[in-house]
Amino acid sequence: MGNMKLTLKIWRQNGPNDKGRIVDYPVNNVSEDMSFLEMLDVLNDELVRKGEEPVAFDHDCREGICGMCSLFINGEAHGPGRGITTCQLHMRKFKDGDTIYVEPWKSAAFPVIKDLAVNRNAFDRIQAAGGFVSVNTSGNLVDGNAVPIPKDDADKAFDAATCIGCGACVATCPNGSAMLFVAAKVSQLSLLPQGRPEAKRRALAMVEQMDKEGFGNCSNTGACEVECPKQISLEHIARLNREYLAATVTKE
Numbered sequence: 001m002g003n004m005k006l007t008l009k010i011w012r013q014n015g016p017n018d019k020g021r022i023v024d025y026p027v028n029n030v031s032e033d034m035s036f037l038e039m040l041d042v043l044n045d046e047l048v049r050k051g052e053e054p055v056a057f058d059h060d061c062r063e064g065i066c067g068m069c070s071l072f073i074n075g076e077a078h079g080p081g082r083g084i085t086t087c088q089l090h091m092r093k094f095k096d097g098d099t100i101y102v103e104p105w106k107s108a109a110f111p112v113i114k115d116l117a118v119n120r121n122a123f124d125r126i127q128a129a130g131g132f133v134s135v136n137t138s139g140n141l142v143d144g145n146a147v148p149i150p151k152d153d154a155d156k157a158f159d160a161a162t163c164i165g166c167g168a169c170v171a172t173c174p175n176g177s178a179m180l181f182v183a184a185k186v187s188q189l190s191l192l193p194q195g196r197p198e199a200k201r202r203a204l205a206m207v208e209q210m211d212k213e214g215f216g217n218c219s220n221t222g223a224c225e226v227e228c229p230k231q232i233s234l235e236h237i238a239r240l241n242r243e244y245l246a247a248t249v250t251k252e
């Protein structure tokens with residue numbers, strides 16, 4: 001336990017139809033070595049001891065992999081710091097006596113389930129629309145080394161594949177656009193030979209599903225790239241636009 005004292009201003013919302021409000025919570029005994037989520041654990045422990053409802057928030061891996069921890073902290077997606085998720089944010093980024101606002105992603109396409117937890121099934125539906133390959137990936141496999149891939153393409157595909165689907169790009173974008181997420185998922189596959197057979201169908205289907213889900217349009221503000229914990233480059237959006245255009249003009 002440490003000795004930082006903080007005031008948390010946390011978004012509380014009983015369910016999707018509740019209006020929601022900010023509630024103040026003092027929290028003591030915070031160590032600068034705690035992660036932000038561990039600090040919320042301290043608060044929830046106190047709330048449970050007092051017989052109050054703990055704050056609902058999402059988390060799973062707590063090591064920057066799963067994309068579940070998704071909080072607006074003092075108005076920044078995943079809080080202060082670049083290239084990290086909320087679970088990788090440490091309390092040493094804050095000072096004793098600080099007041100910290102903690103809110104969920106606010107996007108029409110990500111409705112609040114409860115408090116700080118939002119429903120990101122829209123991302124799953126976009127992924128299901130085309131974010132896969134149908135080449136044989138089990139059984140009689142071709143040796144990976146038998147398919148030469150330029151190093152530059154492999155590196156770019158790998159960078160795109162680091163997207164963890166957290167939704168910070170959507171939450172940060174003034175238009176609520178999901179372009180960085182969709183671009184990462186399209187790039188990851190379209191840059192590799194295994195992803196080319198379905199490239200056209202994939203770009204069309206994923207963009208169509210993105211539009212159906214109610215995400216906004218991309219106007220190249222670049223906020224998504226700044227707040228993305230995996231630092232996915234806007235270059236992937238340019239690639240998605242090229243893939244989509246090529247698919248549109250050559251559509252049968």
Ligand code: SF4
Pocket residue numbers: 162163164165166167168169170180181184224227228229230231232
């Ligand atoms: S592009 Fe970045 S911000 Fe958007 S979902 Fe992927 S990891 Fe999260």
Ligand code: FES
Pocket residue numbers: 058059060061062063064065066067068069085086087088
């Ligand atoms: S809890 Fe998995 S990325 Fe933060």
